[in-house]
Structures are given as C-alpha cells and as structure tokens.
Amino acid sequence: MPVSDKNRAPDPGFGLYYHWPFCRKKCPYCDFNSHVREAVDQSRWTAALLTELGWFSARVSPKRLTSIFFGGGTPSLMEPETVAALIDGAKRYFEFADDIEITLEANPTSVEAASFAAYRQAGVTRLSLGVQSMRDEALKFLGREHSVSEALNAIELARTHFSNISFDLIYALPGQTPAAWRSDLAEALSLAGDHFSLYQLTIEPNTGFAGAVRRGEFQVPPEDEAETLFEITQSVCVEAGWPAYEISNHARPGFECRHNLTYWRYGEYLGIGPGAHGRIVEAGVRTAYQQKKRPESWLAAVETDSHGTDIVAPLPSQEERAEEMLLMGLxxxxxxxxxxFEAVIGAPMTRFIRRDRLDQLIEAGLMTEDAQRLRATTKGRLVLNSLLPEILV
Structure with missing residues (x-):
C-alpha cells in the first residue's frame, strides 16, 4: 500500500500466508518447498490448514488482517472451493480490513487460467502470474509448462476478472544479451499489468540447475554482466513509470504488494502450511516459526497436535530484532x-548504528538519512548485505 503522507510512517499491516506445496512438476531452478504428488485430498488439506490457523490465532492478540497470500508450490492447482473455504476460515478468526489484499499465485497455463473467474468469486483480489519469460526458448530452458502465447492469453483473461495483477520474470539467463533483455522487458511493460517481480537467475543448491552447472551444461552470466542487466532493469522501468519500490519489485503507484510490504516493514504475519514461516509477537516476545517441510509429516502433525511447527525461535534481544528489521527494511x-523502528524494537535506531560509518556510507552515496527514515540508495541496495555489518554497533 502506498504511503499517503511521505513524512509519516506507514502501518506495517498484519498478514496471513497459506502454503500450498504441490506442483505438477519441479522446475529446475526452484528451491521452494514444492513437491510433486499424483493425488491430493483437497478436503483433508483444507481442514488441516484451517486447524493450524485456529491454533495460531489463539497465540496472537486480536488484529485486523490486511492481506492474505496463497503461495507455493502451485496454488492455482487448488480447487476454487478450497480457496473460498480458506478465505472464509480466516474470517472466523480475524477481522478483515475493508481493502484487504488477497493474492493467489498462478501458472499461466490454459488449464489453470480456466479457474480465474472462480478464484475471483471465491474472494481473491490480486493474481500473481508466473510468466517468467517472454521467449519460448527461455521458458523451455526454465522447465515451464506454458508458452508465451498461453501467458499472453492468461494475462488478458486475468485482466477481465482482476483489477490488480502481477507477473514474474527471470533474467540473467545463459547467453541473454542486454539488447534481448531490454526488448523482453519493454514488451512486458507494454502489457496490462500492475506489478512486476523481476529476478536474476540464481543457482540454488540441490536444484536441477545446480547439477547442470556442476556438469558444465551451462553457466550463468558473470557478475559484471548480471549487474549490467540489473541496471537496464532499473532504467527501463523508471522510464516507463514503474520504479523499484523494493530491490526486485516494481509497481505502478498504488499497486505495491501489500502482503510483501508487511514482511519488509517487519510487521507480524502467520505462516500456515508445510514449510511456512511466520513472525508473531507471543507473550510480548517476537517469535519466528517454521512449519515442518515435508507435506505428509506436516499433515500428520496437524491432525495429531493441531499444528505442524518444526522450529520456534524467540528473538528476545533488541540487537537481533534491530538487525533483522534493518536487513528487511533497507x-x-x-x-x-x-x-x-522504535515502536517495534523499543529503542531508537541511533543506539544500534555506528554514526561514523553511516556518515561515510552517506558520503559515498550508498545511504541517506533524514528525520523520518534511514534509506539505502539504489546503488546501496545492490550491496546491502555488505552495508549492514558496516553500520551495526
């Protein structure tokens, strides 16, 4: 949600994330908690997700829900009745904000696009499409099941049902030239979208691509070439009126992803489902939760204990919370x-910042500060992981 008064801190919001861990196939670049299963009992899974939601709802103070996000996996494999039941279930436990954002991630195959109207009727307000590329050869390389033609048709169909749509693109592919990426990006920006997530391809451990790189089947562009593609991304998007409100995310003004802003603004959120993460304040202590990753293990735990929690990690120290909040927010x-910052951490930011080092980074054009906020510049956000250790006390 955009900030209406640029001199006033926004409400971080309170979010709910549902994880649907199932896919038709595993993409070779994906390291998300996704699994291929021949059959899924959706009624059983719906009951389990709502059981875990009920268990967590008793552990947070009453709050108004500002966003729901269906992620995965492939949430567009969910039956519309499943989505409707999970939205209705959330209403039993939480008051909904009048303008609540409810996002569902979807693959742009023709089969899954056929459910768009029913998802809107179920209560979804925002659709996020995994387009990934504007070129068929790249889609094949990425292991995607759809074609560019299907993606374009899905975007057009989504626009008839949703006033807020987003899609993802992956760049820095092997052999991708600056001219090719500029062309693809310009084409994508010409479509009727509201939000883009633009990610550089990274080779994650234990993925199909990790094995392919080890075998010498391909290499990603070197760092300097990837940085050139990132710079093109920023300049093309800014010229088109799509500034980056986060390192990899661009939106028309007013269409920033409210749910993800809750993460980055260090708000509270519940993570429901296999492998889901959550951050809530419980008994006055900010606590991180992670659920069991394997779907069958999570399901058995929920049906036995009403939740599938695997890791509980309280963050009692101000230093831990301050570092996490700065890492996310910058x-x-x-x-x-x-x-x-002071409301969440309980102390002013100046207590955790080395003033001399911050002044040096400001002088270098990597950070800025005023009476309201501390910011990393576009240049600084490129090297954020190295900035933070420099400024923390």
Whole structure:
C-alpha cells in the first residue's frame, strides 16, 4: 500500500500466508518447498490448514488482517472451493480490513487460467502470474509448462476478472544479451499489468540447475554482466513509470504488494502450511516459526497436535530484532522509518548504528538519512548485505 503522507510512517499491516506445496512438476531452478504428488485430498488439506490457523490465532492478540497470500508450490492447482473455504476460515478468526489484499499465485497455463473467474468469486483480489519469460526458448530452458502465447492469453483473461495483477520474470539467463533483455522487458511493460517481480537467475543448491552447472551444461552470466542487466532493469522501468519500490519489485503507484510490504516493514504475519514461516509477537516476545517441510509429516502433525511447527525461535534481544528489521527494511526504496523502528524494537535506531560509518556510507552515496527514515540508495541496495555489518554497533 502506498504511503499517503511521505513524512509519516506507514502501518506495517498484519498478514496471513497459506502454503500450498504441490506442483505438477519441479522446475529446475526452484528451491521452494514444492513437491510433486499424483493425488491430493483437497478436503483433508483444507481442514488441516484451517486447524493450524485456529491454533495460531489463539497465540496472537486480536488484529485486523490486511492481506492474505496463497503461495507455493502451485496454488492455482487448488480447487476454487478450497480457496473460498480458506478465505472464509480466516474470517472466523480475524477481522478483515475493508481493502484487504488477497493474492493467489498462478501458472499461466490454459488449464489453470480456466479457474480465474472462480478464484475471483471465491474472494481473491490480486493474481500473481508466473510468466517468467517472454521467449519460448527461455521458458523451455526454465522447465515451464506454458508458452508465451498461453501467458499472453492468461494475462488478458486475468485482466477481465482482476483489477490488480502481477507477473514474474527471470533474467540473467545463459547467453541473454542486454539488447534481448531490454526488448523482453519493454514488451512486458507494454502489457496490462500492475506489478512486476523481476529476478536474476540464481543457482540454488540441490536444484536441477545446480547439477547442470556442476556438469558444465551451462553457466550463468558473470557478475559484471548480471549487474549490467540489473541496471537496464532499473532504467527501463523508471522510464516507463514503474520504479523499484523494493530491490526486485516494481509497481505502478498504488499497486505495491501489500502482503510483501508487511514482511519488509517487519510487521507480524502467520505462516500456515508445510514449510511456512511466520513472525508473531507471543507473550510480548517476537517469535519466528517454521512449519515442518515435508507435506505428509506436516499433515500428520496437524491432525495429531493441531499444528505442524518444526522450529520456534524467540528473538528476545533488541540487537537481533534491530538487525533483522534493518536487513528487511533497507531492501525498500522507502527505507526504515525511525518511528516504526522504535515502536517495534523499543529503542531508537541511533543506539544500534555506528554514526561514523553511516556518515561515510552517506558520503559515498550508498545511504541517506533524514528525520523520518534511514534509506539505502539504489546503488546501496545492490550491496546491502555488505552495508549492514558496516553500520551495526
């Protein structure tokens, strides 16, 4: 959600994430908690997800829900009745904001696109499409099941049902030239979208691509070439009126992803389902949760204990919370608001920052600061992981 008053800290919001861990196939670049299963009992899974939601709802103070996000896996493999039941279930436990954002990730295959109208009727307000590329040869390399033609048709169909659509693209592919990426990006920006997530291809451990790289089947572009593609991304998007509000995310003004802003603004959120992460304040302590990753293990635990929690990690120290909040918030163009920081951490930001080092980074054009907030510049966000250790006390 955009900030209406640029001198006032925004409400971080309170989010709910449902993880649907199932896919038709595993993409070779994907390291998400996704699994291929021949059959899924959706009624059983719906009951389990709602059981875990009920268990967590008793552990947070009453809050108004500002966003719901269906992620995966492939949430567009969910029956519309499943989605409707999970939205209705959330209403039993939480008050909904009048303008609640409810996002569902979807693959742009013709089969899954056929459910778009029913998802809208179920209560989904925002669709996020995994387009990934504007070129068929790249889609084949990435292991995607759809074609560019199917993606374009899915975008057009989505627009008839949703006033807020997003899609993902992956760049820095092997052999991708700056001219080719500029052309693909310009084509994508010409489509009727509201939000883009633009990610550089990274080779994650234990993925199909990791094995392919070890075998010498391909190599990703070197760092300097990838940086050139990133710079093209920023300049093309800015010229088109799609500034980066976060390192990899661009939106028309007013269409920033509210759910993800809750993460980056260090708000509270519940993570429901296999492998889901959550951050809530429980008994006055900010606590990180992670659920069991394997679907069958999670399901058995929920049906026995009402939840499938695998890891509980309280963050009692101000130093831990301060570092996490700065790491998340400095990804945003808006930066970290002093007002929000002190409200969450319980102490002013100045207590955790080395003033001399911050002044040097400001002088170098990597950070900025005013009375309201601390920000990393576009240049600084490129090297954020190395900036933070420099400024922390």
């Amino acid at each position: 990804r945003l163009e808006e930066g970290v608001w002093h007002e929000n």
